[in-house]
Amino acid sequence: MSVADKLLSYREFEKLTFARPTELVRGEIVEQEMPYSRHGSVCAAVAAFLLQWARRSRIGFVFSNDSHVLTERDPDTVRGPDCAFIRADRLPDNQLPERTLLVPVDLAVEVLSPSNRWTDMLDKVLEYLRSGVREVWVVDPEKRTLDIHQADQSPVHLTESDTVTRPDLLPGFNCPMAEFFADIQAQ
């Protein structure tokens, strides 16, 4: 039987290799768009600022580059957030797993691409929150905005002149929003 005929588990998904980035969505393989440079620049900047903070605070780990994160079981969904942060004390042995991360992250960051529809992104945001992710950031490189989503709360909408601080989730983190977009264009 070919893989297309049945729903895949995250373990089966781990064994496959793909030429393009993919996600496993309720057991089915979904190809992702290859991102453009603005998208990549914003991902890198967000990851850089989070990583800088995480190393200083020693609270947990930051990772990027569409790393496998399990969000649903039976059928399984594996998402690849653009960037994520997880507290070390949530992880068995205080270390990142070799393969799929089975514990919900504390923060997932998604950077929008021109093709993203509002509903699709919001579905993804709610899926992360249902899986136990505490906070989801949606960053728009074009409008230079950040929407911060938490379960059962109206999202917070930030614009370029705002500063991102999350005292509960990321104690001590402080980043002017403009920094996320500073590498798109020469200053």
Next chain:
Amino acid sequence: MSAAPAATNVTESTLERRITVEEFEQMDFEFPVDLVRGRIEETPPPAPAHGRVCGNIYFLLESWVRSTGFGTVTCNDSAIVTDSALETVRGSDVAFIRWESLPDRVLPVKAFRVAPDLVVEVLSPSQQWSKVEEKLADYLGAGVKEVWVVTFEERSVWVCRADNGRRRLDETDELTSPELLPGFSCRVVDFFLHV
């Protein structure tokens, strides 16, 4: 000059600077437009299915309002000033406001200066994330208690409130809002009748 709005009395000088809410109210346009942060944003005339869905929603809310007398329902891009300091006026597909929220219990001659209780937005197929989020932030920030965002392809309604997370309802789900619309109830599929 780029992207001149289809207005009959807009001069080049008004386009080069931010337009105030009061100036906006004096202008005439051939297309529906919003005023967003002092700039005019055109919306092309919607597809018939969009108009049909707005009509269905208006009919359902209007039927409830006529039997309860709780307030009044508007449609057809009725203008709402969401922030006059930010020079922003949004045209709402459908809106409901309780009589007691309205000064003198009468609809204003010009744009709403008080926030309606409910605003319904039927999304266009492009549904650009930032545009939808900016609009939602404007409405909820202005005091609108609930916004229903309706999408065609999924036939879904997203219930967005200032005091809660987002909730997605699909075709067979029942849509109620006991606090805001006591006694109102319909199915999401009712919004898509005769589309």
